[in-house]
Amino acid sequence: MRRxxxxxxxxxxxxxxxxxxxxxxLGVAYPLEGLFAQITHWLGTPxxxxxxxxxxxxxxxxxxxxxxxxxxxxLLVHPFLWWAARRRLPLGLxxxxxxxxASAFVLPGGWVAAGLYAAVFAGVILxxxxxxxPVVASSADPARRESLKTLGVLAVGLALWGEVxxxxxxxxxxxxxLWPELIGQSRLYQVSKNPAFLDPNLxxxxxxxxxxxxxxxxxxxxxxxxxxxxxxxxxxxxxxxSNPIGGDLIGCVKWRGVPxxxxxxRADVKAEAKFIVWEAADRYTESIALAEVPPEAMLAYAAxxxxxxEFEDLEPRHGYPTxxxxxxxxxxxxxxxxxxxxxxDREVTGxxxxxxxxxSAVIRTMSRIDTPRQNARLKAGExxxxxxxxxxxxxxxxxxxxxxxxxxTWQKAQLRPPRARYAWQQWALPWRPQKGDYTLQVRAVExxxxxxxxxxxxxxxxxxxxxxxxxxxxx
Ligand SMILES: Nc1nc2c(c(=O)[nH]1)N[C@H]1C(S)=C(S)[C@@H](COP(=O)(O)O)O[C@H]1N2
Ligand SMILES: [Mo]
Numbered sequence: 001m002r003r004x005x006x007x008x009x010x011x012x013x014x015x016x017x018x019x020x021x022x023x024x025x026l027g028v029a030y031p032l033e034g035l036f037a038q039i040t041h042w043l044g045t046p047x048x049x050x051x052x053x054x055x056x057x058x059x060x061x062x063x064x065x066x067x068x069x070x071x072x073x074x075l076l077v078h079p080f081l082w083w084a085a086r087r088r089l090p091l092g093l094x095x096x097x098x099x100x101x102a103s104a105f106v107l108p109g110g111w112v113a114a115g116l117y118a119a120v121f122a123g124v125i126l127x128x129x130x131x132x133x134p135v136v137a138s139s140a141d142p143a144r145r146e147s148l149k150t151l152g153v154l155a156v157g158l159a160l161w162g163e164v165x166x167x168x169x170x171x172x173x174x175x176x177x178l179w180p181e182l183i184g185q186s187r188l189y190q191v192s193k194n195p196a197f198l199d200p201n202l203x204x205x206x207x208x209x210x211x212x213x214x215x216x217x218x219x220x221x222x223x224x225x226x227x228x229x230x231x232x233x234x235x236x237x238x239x240x241x242s243n244p245i246g247g248d249l250i251g252c253v254k255w256r257g258v259p260x261x262x263x264x265x266r267a268d269v270k271a272e273a274k275f276i277v278w279e280a281a282d283r284y285t286e287s288i289a290l291a292e293v294p295p296e297a298m299l300a301y302a303a304x305x306x307x308x309x310e311f312e313d314l315e316p317r318h319g320y321p322t323x324x325x326x327x328x329x330x331x332x333x334x335x336x337x338x339x340x341x342x343x344x345d346r347e348v349t350g351x352x353x354x355x356x357x358x359x360s361a362v363i364r365t366m367s368r369i370d371t372p373r374q375n376a377r378l379k380a381g382e383x384x385x386x387x388x389x390x391x392x393x394x395x396x397x398x399x400x401x402x403x404x405x406x407x408x409t410w411q412k413a414q415l416r417p418p419r420a421r422y423a424w425q426q427w428a429l430p431w432r433p434q435k436g437d438y439t440l441q442v443r444a445v446e447x448x449x450x451x452x453x454x455x456x457x458x459x460x461x462x463x464x465x466x467x468x469x470x471x472x473x474x475x
Contacts, residue, residue: 001083009079012124016117017074029113031103035070038106085125096121108171170414170428177371178387178426181252181419185303188251190317191240191331193284193351200281200337201316209322211263213342214273219266223321226301229258234298234325235420237391241330241361242459246368246468252424255325256311257300260293273343278324281337286350288326288333298325327422328394330361330463358462363393365452367400367444367468374470380435387428388442396447400427406439433474441467
């Protein structure tokens with residue numbers, strides 16, 4: 001390889017990377033994005049997922065590193081493509097087309113983009129060759145003409161085939177009836193022990209959160225003081241222990257707040273303290289052993305509105321001004337309208353636990369079919385997408401399986417990589433049914449082949465189990 005191969009290669013790679021980003025805004029698939037999607041998908045498989053996240057945590061860092069890796073790979077492959085195309089033009093261009101296709105094929109319209117990018121690459125290298133060596137580049141050379149023609153036909157063929165394939169590809173945002181990756185608090189279910197008109201509404205009321213008990217520095221904070229502390233964002237799935245199989249008392253929201261550990265460090269917790277006890281403005285109580293608090297636990301005061309991308313104060317019904325988020329546990333362990341945090345050496349049995357519900361309230365793995373709906377009437381021979389969500393409470397999800405025959409046989413659905421550890425995940429399975437009646441079922445499979453619990457159980461006392469099942473008629 002010559003120095004000019006590096007120069008031109010990096011130059012073209014960078015140019016296509018930048019221009020491609022602009023074209024992406026116009027709807028042209030961006031191969032770098034495809035590369036990134038594949039890398040993150042690969043990182044999303046449980047073994048890698050666990051490794052990466054034990055190294056980099058669950059925040060944005062792992063994601064950003066993956067993108068940097070994709071960009072680097074993209075830049076470094078171009079000098080080799082350039083070198084190959086300079087030595088043997090048709091072969092080099094074919095290789096280039098292959099690299100672009102391999103990067104972009106996961107995206108809708110990816111094959112078309114691959115053809116387009118390869119054409120630009122070919123254009124640049126031909127122009128450069130003509131400039132530097134008019135004799136070699138002479139298009140009068142019949143062999144060259146032939147090979148370029150073949151290549152052109154190949155590129156067009158690839159693009160057309162891609163169009164056909166694209167029809168079969170999953171575009172998550174377009175699946176009607178499927179719940180989005182992130183819902184806003186306006187769509188999140190609401191549950192409380194109080195009749196709605198007795199729920200606390202602390203808007204415009206004086207508010208102070210007290211942190212005391214077995215601590216060396218008890219303190220209290222107003223809302224503005226809480227908001228002034230360093231904040232973090234947390235994608236976290238809220239779900240109620242009373243959610244029935246297939247129910248909608250579940251939703252994944254991006255929250256903002258102060259890590260619980262920030263507050264505990266500030267209070268300087270004494271060694272005797274073993275439990276945190278929460279109290280709320282409606283006299284709701286709960287507690288959790290300090291040793292069981294996940295590092296992501298937070299005092300939330302805002303949630304993202306997915307339409308605007310803006311964070312908004314918690315709605316009164318979701319706990320304004322602050323609430324606790326305790327990933328991995330059901331909603332009952334996450335008090336709203338929080339008024340007091342007490343460090344204690346004794347556990348307090350929470351409001352619902354006093355009434356027979358689980359004390360630990362650890363989330364049980366669930367999955368739900370969002371579309372089609374129960375008793376839907378479908379058209380024979382017409383393709384539809386069976387799709388829904390699954391949530392494990394933070395344990396790695398290996399795959400989701402769908403049965404179209406009432407549980408006799410199972411097939412693997414496509415699984416969208418998780419947004420974060422405590423995010424629910426979308427899954428989808430394209431299906432072209434024949435005439436008949438069908439019983440659809442879904443189940444999640446956790447890492448280590450742990451099947452979702454199939455035993456049908458009522459929500460009380462530990463949360464429902466059993467597979468979401470529905471019937472559809474195809475005519
Ligand atoms: N103060 C208070 N917090 C509470 C409750 C309550 O009744 N009072 N209900 C809990 C239950 S059972 C659930 S499922 C979640 C629901 O939170 P959401 O209404 O914001 O979805 O809040 C929890 N926090
Ligand atoms: Mo709940």
